[in-house]
Amino acid sequence: MKIEKKIFQKFLGEKDLWDTPQRELILDTFLQREGHISAEELYDIVKKRDSSIGQATVYRMLKLLTEAKLAREVDFGDNVKRYEQDYNHPHHDHFVCRGCGKTVEVVNSLIEELQQKIAKQYGFELTDHAMYLYGFCEDCRKKNSKKQ
Amino acid sequence: MKIEKKIFQKFLGEKDLWDTPQRELILDTFLQREGHISAEELYDIVKKRDSSIGQATVYRMLKLLTEAKLAREVDFGDNVKRYEQDYNHPHHDHFVCRGCGKTVEVVNSLIEELQQKIAKQYGFELTDHAMYLYGFCEDCRKKNSKKQ
DNA sequence: TTGCTTGCAAAGGATTTGCAACATG
DNA sequence: CATGTTGCAAATCCTTTGCAAGCAA
Numbered sequence: 183m184k185i186e187k188k189i190f191q192k193f194l195g196e197k198d199l200w201d202t203p204q205r206e207l208i209l210d211t212f213l214q215r216e217g218h219i220s221a222e223e224l225y226d227i228v229k230k231r232d233s234s235i236g237q238a239t240v241y242r243m244l245k246l247l248t249e250a251k252l253a254r255e256v257d258f259g260d261n262v263k264r265y266e267q268d269y270n271h272p273h274h275d276h277f278v279c280r281g282c283g284k285t286v287e288v289v290n291s292l293i294e295e296l297q298q299k300i301a302k303q304y305g306f307e308l309t310d311h312a313m314y315l316y317g318f319c320e321d322c323r324k325k326n327s328k329k330q
Numbered sequence: 331m332k333i334e335k336k337i338f339q340k341f342l343g344e345k346d347l348w349d350t351p352q353r354e355l356i357l358d359t360f361l362q363r364e365g366h367i368s369a370e371e372l373y374d375i376v377k378k379r380d381s382s383i384g385q386a387t388v389y390r391m392l393k394l395l396t397e398a399k400l401a402r403e404v405d406f407g408d409n410v411k412r413y414e415q416d417y418n419h420p421h422h423d424h425f426v427c428r429g430c431g432k433t434v435e436v437v438n439s440l441i442e443e444l445q446q447k448i449a450k451q452y453g454f455e456l457t458d459h460a461m462y463l464y465g466f467c468e469d470c471r472k473k474n475s476k477k478q
Numbered sequence: 479t480t481g482c483t484t485g486c487a488a489a490g491g492a493t494t495t496g497c498a499a500c501a502t503g
Numbered sequence: 504c505a506t507g508t509t510g511c512a513a514a515t516c517c518t519t520t521g522c523a524a525g526c527a528a
Contacts, residue, residue, distance in 0.1 A: 198506090198507080199507070199508090200501085200502055200503070200506095200507060200508070201502085202501080202502075202507095202508065202509080204508080204509070205508090220492095221492085221493080222492080234509095234510080235509090235510080236509065236510035236511065237493095237510090238493090238494080238495085238509080238510065238511080238512095239508085239509060239510075241492095241493060241494070242494090242508090242509090255407075257405065257407050259405050259460070261409070261491080261492070261517090261518090262491090262492070263492080263493080277449070277452060277454055279454075280457060286452060286454075288448055288452065290444070290448050292444055293441070293444055293445075293448070296438070296440055296441055296444060297441075297461075297463060300436055300438050300441070300463070301425070301463060301465060304425060304434060304436065305467070305468040306425055306427075306434075306463065306465045306466065306467055306468070307465045307466045307471055308463055308464070308465040309428060309464055309465040309466070310464050310465070311461065311462060311463045311464060312407070312460075312461070312462045312464075313445075313459065313460070313461045313462075314459060314460045314461075315445060315448070315449060315454065315456055315459045316456070316457055316458050316459060316460075317449060317454045317455045317456040317457045317458070318454065318455045318457070319453070319454055320453040320454070323455055346481095346482080347482070347483090348481095348482060348483070348526090348527055348528070349527080350482090350483065350484080350526080350527075352483080352484070353483090368517095369517085369518080370517080382484095382485080383484090383485080384484065384485040384486065385485090385518095386484080386485065386486080386487095386518090386519080386520085387483080387484065387485075389517095389518065389519070390483090390484095390519090393519095409492090409493090409516075409517070410516090410517070411517080411518080
């Protein structure tokens, strides 16, 4: 069995919560996807496998997955919560293209070091952070220059 | 007259929009505050000066101010849009305390340089960015250690 | 007078919640 | 059987929008 499933079952046990087919289905579906997904997108996919499922269940499940540290929230500032896998998926930041909406994961350890340094400077203890870079990706830049 | 007011009037003129007492009052009130403010907070303050004002007007005005580059949006991830002054207020990032909710502005030019470097590496043209550091401020750390 | 603005209330989108029926331990 | 869980619909929160009346240019 996938390690994530074991983690989730352990989490359920500790909280006196139950394992249900709906929860298993949603977890399965979530784990099959890399990248970020919104509750509604996940609901649409899950519904194809079991049309009787309600979207409230998906919303509730995403909250559980976040508590269990199997998912983490990402916020692209468009008023929609998105989630990505947390377990075994190291932290990264995001670039969001203002042209086509494409997002790219950005990893840079120097940024993380620098953030720690800043935190220390201000007397803060850092637990986590979010960094979003906005701009235009290579494709959109090319398209724009053609237009002009 | 405050330079910001002139900028706003010029903005209105260019867009064939009108100057109204409501807009002046909201702009005045917005400019009097440093730091970030939500539409609802701004509405509450404005209402004290003119109880007949509607909150839709405040929401609409904040959109205008953002277009006019007098305000900029900040997003602390709590589903509420906040605004801070943009004109003559250089970009900065934010630390948000997970204990007391306090936010502190963080300025660090190295971060900005590093972001540009990363963007170049990935072939992106950066227009702007957002960085949020989360953790515990000094006060909250002290309180926590006393509790234990 | 023209047409942008206003305040109100209703609508909107994403998410949460109350509840009765249901299923799990 | 106790109690957690589900799907549904209604409720919630913040924000936007339609509209008739009002007002600036």
